[in-house]
Amino acid sequence: MAAGQGFKTFATGDVLTAADTNGYLMQGVWVFASATARDAAVTSPQEGNTCYLKDTDQILVYSGSAWVVKSGGASPLTTKGDLYGYSTTDARIAVGTNGQVLTADSTAATGVAWATASAGSLTKITSGTFTGASSFSVDSAFSSTYANYKMIVVGTSGGGAASSIQIRFRTGGTDNTTTNYSGGRNSTIFSTGGTEIDTSSNDSKFTFGRTDSSGGWWMQFDVLNPFVSQLTSAIGGHSDITRGGDSAGRFNGTTSFDGIKILNQAGNNIAGSYYIYGYGN
Amino acid sequence: MANTPKVLIINAVTGEQELRDMNVEELAQWQVDKDSDAAKEAKAATEAIAKAALLAKLGITEDEAKLLLA
Numbered sequence: 551m552a553a554g555q556g557f558k559t560f561a562t563g564d565v566l567t568a569a570d571t572n573g574y575l576m577q578g579v580w581v582f583a584s585a586t587a588r589d590a591a592v593t594s595p596q597e598g599n600t601c602y603l604k605d606t607d608q609i610l611v612y613s614g615s616a617w618v619v620k621s622g623g624a625s626p627l628t629t630k631g632d633l634y635g636y637s638t639t640d641a642r643i644a645v646g647t648n649g650q651v652l653t654a655d656s657t658a659a660t661g662v663a664w665a666t667a668s669a670g671s672l673t674k675i676t677s678g679t680f681t682g683a684s685s686f687s688v689d690s691a692f693s694s695t696y697a698n699y700k701m702i703v704v705g706t707s708g709g710g711a712a713s714s715i716q717i718r719f720r721t722g723g724t725d726n727t728t729t730n731y732s733g734g735r736n737s738t739i740f741s742t743g744g745t746e747i748d749t750s751s752n753d754s755k756f757t758f759g760r761t762d763s764s765g766g767w768w769m770q771f772d773v774l775n776p777f778v779s780q781l782t783s784a785i786g787g788h789s790d791i792t793r794g795g796d797s798a799g800r801f802n803g804t805t806s807f808d809g810i811k812i813l814n815q816a817g818n819n820i821a822g823s824y825y826i827y828g829y830g831n
Numbered sequence: 832m833a834n835t836p837k838v839l840i841i842n843a844v845t846g847e848q849e850l851r852d853m854n855v856e857e858l859a860q861w862q863v864d865k866d867s868d869a870a871k872e873a874k875a876a877t878e879a880i881a882k883a884a885l886l887a888k889l890g891i892t893e894d895e896a897k898l899l900l901a
Contacts, residue, residue, distance in 0.1 A: 676843035682850055683839035691843040714868075723840070727860050750871075754864060809843075815868060817836040817861065826843065 552576070553596035579609070585617070635660035671830040672700070681821035684709070685813035688826060689723050692777040692808045696828030699773040701810065708761020708790070709818025714748055715759035715767065717784055719776060719801055720809035726801070731756040733799020735788055746793060756799030758788060761814065765791030766822075769812075772829075776807040836861060 555573035560566070566575075580601045582588040588601050597614035607624055610617040619639075627634060631645025633652075637659040646652070646664025655663035673696075680686035692699060705715075717733070719726050733756030734749030750756040759769040771786025783800040801807075814820045835852040842848075853861060886896060 676841075678841060678846075678848075680839050680841070683837035685836075686839040686841065688841050688843050690845075725857070725860065753867065754860065815864070817865075819837065 554598045588617075635662065637661075669830060673828045673830070675699070675826045675828050677823065677825040679821075679823050680812075681707075682819055684817045684819055685811055686820070686824070687720055687725075687809055687811040688824065689720060689809035691810065691826050692773070694777060697775060697778055697831055698829040699776065700827045700829065701769075701771055701773060702825040703759075703769040703812060703822060704824075705759075705761065705767035705769075705790075705820055705822035707819070707821040708763075708765075708767050709814055709816065709820055710763060711816055711818055712760070712762050713814050713816035713818065714757045715761060715769065715788070715820075716750070716755040716813050716815055717758045717799060718755040718811040718813065719782060719805070719807035720811055721805065721807050723809070725811060726805060726807065727754040728803070729754055730802040731799060732802065733757060733784070733797070735759060735795060735797040737788070737793040737795040739793045741792065745795075750799070755811075755813065756784075757815070758784065758786075758797045758799055760788060760790050760793065761820070762790045762792050767791075768794075769797065771797065773810065776810070779804045779806050782807060 552569065552572035554577040555569075558570065558574050560570075577599075580588070580592070580599075582591065582601055582603055584605045585603055588603065592599065592601075595612040595617070597612060599612040600609065601617070602609050608619050609621050611620050612618075625634070626632075626640055626642035628642065629645060633643040633645070635641045635643040641660050643652075643660050643662060649667065650664040651667045652662055653665045654661065655665070657663075675691055675696075676688065708715075714735075718731070729752045731753045732749075732751045734747060735757055737746045737748070737760065738744075739746055748757045748760070758771065759767060761767045767788070767790040769786065769788045771784045774783045774785065776782045781800060781802065781804065783798070785798045786796075788794055788797045812820075812824070835858065837850060838853055838857060840849045882893075886893060889896070891899070
């Protein structure tokens with residue numbers, strides 16, 4: 551087959567030569583039943599030759615060394631959620647299962663694969679609200695899955711009177727009231743810059759935060775080793791409307807805990823929200 | 832008579848919540864805690880009074896006492 555020569559405007563009286571026919575008139579889109587039929591008919595394709603293959607519904611152009619698909623290929627997609635990928639040719643990437651994420655995977659034919667998302671370094675275990683009680687306990691929050699936890703308490707009501715907020719650990723739905731708790735808060739009084747220290751030593755719970763007579767109160771802390779049979783500690787901070795600062799406490803024993811209680815020392819009802827997360831081991 | 836304090840117990844796995852009055856054991860523990868905290872506060876108050884009396888006896892302020900001990 552002759553190489554394409556571009557475009558030519560014939561004038562009246564021009565002679566249509568074989569070269570003109572092959573170089574101009576034959577340079578359209580050749581339609582074949584298949585690549586086999588094309589290759590049988592066009593034994594010496596030239597760069598720029600174009601064909602349409604009826605069996606694959608594809609338009610191909612000869613690059614000078616090979617026929618290259620330019621368009622018209624049938625979609626490989628068959629199922630809701632399928633993605634259009636590529637291996638050495640266009641290929642279907644079948645939809646993954648619920649919750650999976652698409653990741654690069656050089657071992658997959660298309661270079662990507664659906665996989666279960668990694669848990670991440672901080673995983674929420676539970677959250678909720680509390681109201682109408684002087685304490686709230688969250689059971690079955692600690693397990694062997696994580697060694698350490700983060701807890702955030704956003705108090706919206708402290709019961710209308712200044713009081714200490716204290717922490718106690720639980721196992722199997724029961725408070726541990728042994729006198730193994732020591733801890734406290736070191737608060738800066740916002741209005742004066744003075745300090746206020748409230749501690750517990752060898753007590754049945756430890757002081758960690760505070761409520762004022764009005765407004766919110768907040769605590770955030772890490773709970774270290776509550777479930778494993780090692781000493782358990784809580785370290786973080788607290789604030790209310792009038793003061794705030796560091797807080798810490800520990801249980802001097804190797805008891806395994808699966809729950810935690812937050813209680814208002816004065817016995818007044820408290821309200822707010824809580825969040826517990828597990829740190830990836 | 833004051834209302835019995837209530838407790839809220841939440842199961843993190845099932846999401847079940849129980850809001851109820853303190854039971855006998857919890858009420859007893861709460862009373863123990865209250866007594867213990869009150870004793871601690873009374874002790875702290877007594878110590879503060881003794882401290883103030885000592886400072887007055889020495890005729891120095893708390894800051895001066897801190898300076899002395901530094």
